[in-house]
Amino acid sequence: MSFRSPSAEAELPDGGRKGRLTRLGCRFALLASMTIVFSVSARAQEKGGLEAKLQYCKTCHGLSGQGYLGYFPMPRLAGQQPEYIEAQLRAFIERRRTNPIMFNVAHVLSPAQISALANHFHHLNPPPFGGAPRGAASLGKKIYDEGLPESNVPACSACHGTTGHGQNEIPRLAGQLYPYMVGQLTGWTKQRGQGTAVDTSAIMAPTAHNLTRSQIEAVAAYVSDLH
Template sequence: MKVVRLRSLLQIAVLAVAFSTAARASDEKAAAGVSQRDLQAKVDYCETCHGLSARGFIGFHPIPRLAGQPVEYIENELKGFVEHKRENKESPSSTNIMFNVGHVLSPAMIHALATHFHDLNPKPFGGAPKEIVAAGKKIFDDGVPSADVPACGTCHGADAKGNGAFPRLAGQLYPYIVTQLTNWAKERAEENSNIMAPIAHGLTKSQIEAVAAYVSYLE
């Protein structure tokens, strides 16, 4: 009896060691319950629209860069689409796409994707007018005190790489930022982005373009 018990214990121990080795060998990005194969298939799927290495892509609408975004921000936005908190009233088809994309993802897959995209660092997409970059840098660094617009770097980081729920702006597509800031109330109706509403509203068209051009070139 004792021998049998000892034997089964030994088997369990061997199995446990084997499993832990296998787990370590697989990509550590893959969270519990997500295989490397499923994650890669989903990453390819995301990059079909969001561009190679998730650097952003301009389809019918600008499709934002995901690379380098904080994990928390990506998770929040995906949940926002699924729970109908992030609704784009200007472009219902975009909201519909992201709802469909998001609602089939498990929490483990959302986390694995967010971590994967956070770790990517491709060169910016580019294409913004260069002559307004200097004016944009000034707005980013100093804000527009006369219009109660704080310095962007205060929340988004001096290097514009974002932090937690605050998105990275560095390398984001120029037309995407322009569209978001221009139509903030319609594009980003979700509650947790209310903080940006008065700021976006306080910027003029040319200020929006300048600051969008500046951050779009940051690496």
């Protein structure tokens, strides 16, 4: 790679050496300052990028991550376990959990953005959305706390915790939207566990399968009101 044109060298009085060094020095100084400017603006852009992503998430998942009740219910992300959020974003990206909307949203996120977004939503704490039919909530509580031994359904609390807050890759269910949960539990194996390798979705599959529709509605109504 040549730094100088031959005509520039001919103009130098000392045969070019000193001038060449000075010019080289200037170029390095310029290069160095440009590198600093670029890396500062790249950092600013990444931060701006994250802020923009967050606003985008909130157009669907609600301003405080509380979820949104529409034709497609948008799940609550507030207070969710960060490991679970990260695991699900990876599942969407790898199409182990098939959802065209969330594939498009997630596949452009960097690993650092995924962690930052998961951490942000984990720290939000709006009240539950509510609005679920209340009629069967006491049956729901019984299923949640004790399971249904006759149908091979374990107590949900054994994994999701007595208050429904989850842990690590086991999600928080407290305050999750009723229609979203009913949809997930009735369509479990149509959407999750689609890859060739077994993933964490397999842990829930038999439980989702062994619950009847009315038992699903009961337990979803119960947890949707937990704080």
